[in-house]
Amino acid sequence: MADEPINAAFSDLGIEGKTIDHEVAMTVEAGLMQLESNGLDCLFVKNLFVRDKKAGLFLLSVAADAHVDLKAVAHALSLPGSTNFRLADGALLSEKLSAQQGSVTPLAVMHDKTGDVKLVLDKKLIESSKPIGCHPMRNDKTCTLSPEELIKFVKHFGHEPIVIDFPTVGATPASTGKAKNPEKPQKSAPPPPKDAGKKVNADAKGLEYTKAGNFPKWYEQVIIKSEMIEFYDISGCYILRPWSFTIWDSIREFLDAKIKTIGVQNCYFPLFVSESKLNAEKEHVEGFSPEVAWVTKSGSGDLSDPIAVRPTSETIMYPAFKNWIHSHRDLPLKLNQWNNVVRWEFKHPTPFLRTREFLWQEGHTAFATKAESDVEVLQVLDFYAATYEELLAVPVIKGKKTEKEKFAGGDYTTTVEAFIPATGRAIQGATSHSLGQNFGKMFKIEFEDKDSKKAIPWQNSWGFTTRSIGVMVMLHSDDKGALLT
Numbered sequence: 001m002a003d004e005p006i007n008a009a010f011s012d013l014g015i016e017g018k019t020i021d022h023e024v025a026m027t028v029e030a031g032l033m034q035l036e037s038n039g040l041d042c043l044f045v046k047n048l049f050v051r052d053k054k055a056g057l058f059l060l061s062v063a064a065d066a067h068v069d070l071k072a073v074a075h076a077l078s079l080p081g082s083t084n085f086r087l088a089d090g091a092l093l094s095e096k097l098s099a100q101q102g103s104v105t106p107l108a109v110m111h112d113k114t115g116d117v118k119l120v121l122d123k124k125l126i127e128s129s130k131p132i133g134c135h136p137m138r139n140d141k142t143c144t145l146s147p148e149e150l151i152k153f154v155k156h157f158g159h160e161p162i163v164i165d166f167p168t169v170g171a172t173p174a175s176t177g178k179a180k181n182p183e184k185p186q187k188s189a190p191p192p193p194k195d196a197g198k199k200v201n202a203d204a205k206g207l208e209y210t211k212a213g214n215f216p217k218w219y220e221q222v223i224i225k226s227e228m229i230e231f232y233d234i235s236g237c238y239i240l241r242p243w244s245f246t247i248w249d250s251i252r253e254f255l256d257a258k259i260k261t262i263g264v265q266n267c268y269f270p271l272f273v274s275e276s277k278l279n280a281e282k283e284h285v286e287g288f289s290p291e292v293a294w295v296t297k298s299g300s301g302d303l304s305d306p307i308a309v310r311p312t313s314e315t316i317m318y319p320a321f322k323n324w325i326h327s328h329r330d331l332p333l334k335l336n337q338w339n340n341v342v343r344w345e346f347k348h349p350t351p352f353l354r355t356r357e358f359l360w361q362e363g364h365t366a367f368a369t370k371a372e373s374d375v376e377v378l379q380v381l382d383f384y385a386a387t388y389e390e391l392l393a394v395p396v397i398k399g400k401k402t403e404k405e406k407f408a409g410g411d412y413t414t415t416v417e418a419f420i421p422a423t424g425r426a427i428q429g430a431t432s433h434s435l436g437q438n439f440g441k442m443f444k445i446e447f448e449d450k451d452s453k454k455a456i457p458w459q460n461s462w463g464f465t466t467r468s469i470g471v472m473v474m475l476h477s478d479d480k481g482a483l484l485t
Helices: 004-013 028-037 070-076 090-097 106-111 147-156 215-225 242-260 282-291 314-324 370-391 438-442 467-475
Strands: 019-021 043-052 056-063 117-122 132-134 141-145 162-164 229-231 238-240 272-274 293-298 301-309 333-342 357-367 396-400 412-420 425-436 458-465
Touching: 004 106, 004 147, 028 043, 028 141, 043 090, 056 090, 056 106, 090 106, 106 117, 106 147, 141 147, 215 229, 215 467, 238 242, 242 333, 242 357, 242 370, 242 467, 314 333, 314 357, 314 438, 357 370, 370 396, 370 412, 370 425, 370 458, 370 467, 412 467, 425 438, 425 467, 438 458, 458 467
Parallel strands: 043 132, 056 117, 117 162
Antiparallel strands: 019 141, 043 056, 132 141, 229 238, 272 301, 293 301, 333 357, 357 458, 396 412, 412 425, 425 458
């Protein structure tokens, strides 16, 4: 069993912690619920396994209520400003720490024999008067040990922990001495107390929470009690009931007519992509790697080569573009798909807004010149703004993403952003990307131009998702429910 090496190490080191069995807890929230139901009073640990091309691998083990800002972490570790931490994928987690997603623990450093992983501990854990609670390499158990015992354990296995102070969710992080951008919204807000905003003597058939008093609970009840969404037994996946799918049909009809005015044709490509194709564009893949879901088995047997479920279709479609584009007469090529994609988000999923599977349209186009490509990027952005404003009655602002926020592997990204007054925050509505010639070079897409010279096409991709339904609901609903006609 996965916890046997830890139990043996505890025995050798004289660590007498308490271990409880409980239901499988894949998330921090589920873990906290299990601790509460079993009456275990401890400071529960959440863990993030992150990587950077130059800085390497880091295991961040922090208090469950800590706010983790990866840029602030890099600053606290005195790493270069260019450090761009990303969540490491499951394969690397298994290779370096012999751990599985949902079972990560600071104790996993015992399996890092080569010292490739640096352990970062939250100061709050080290100074805790309570025992520390963490999974012993399996998420159907939680063990407790004192801060001193945790330090003793990790040092025994050759890891000198780095201790930094992580702020609690909702607290103002300590200043780094850098000027703040007043236009940038806060990344997270503390969740309201469980019963905040609950109406007095509310009818259970209607909305029991107010929009102003408890926005998350209010939003959940609006989409469920209006029969738009039904929860599913796989976290982050939801059933779109006929009412919400009717809205999506209207969006699809409106937007499809728009994009066809500029010569875009609909098509369909497979859901799956081979590992070799997905890895062809390394910068693009690294941007999506934490989100990629893999098929590794067929029946009871393992597949000889893992197959990825598309997080987006660049690496699926562009090998075909290579076969179809040979001359300037083959351009422009303008294709669109109405399909579903899977992105295995690790942070709290929210119906419509942040889901592991969602519906969307994704356009992929290729042009002979950059000027043509740039024109289409903005044409499509106008179509997206019109869909929000003319069909959904949601005002949006058009703009351009920063270098760090742009689409992985692209040249630049344009966006429409909506503002949610109830939360005081903006939300991305849809994006239109200029990919430049990057993917053309990677997939060896070439054509003979009008001067009989070899050239690489300029490409775009753009997408509009079912997130738009959630945005519309948040704006056009009140304490009585959704106001739609």
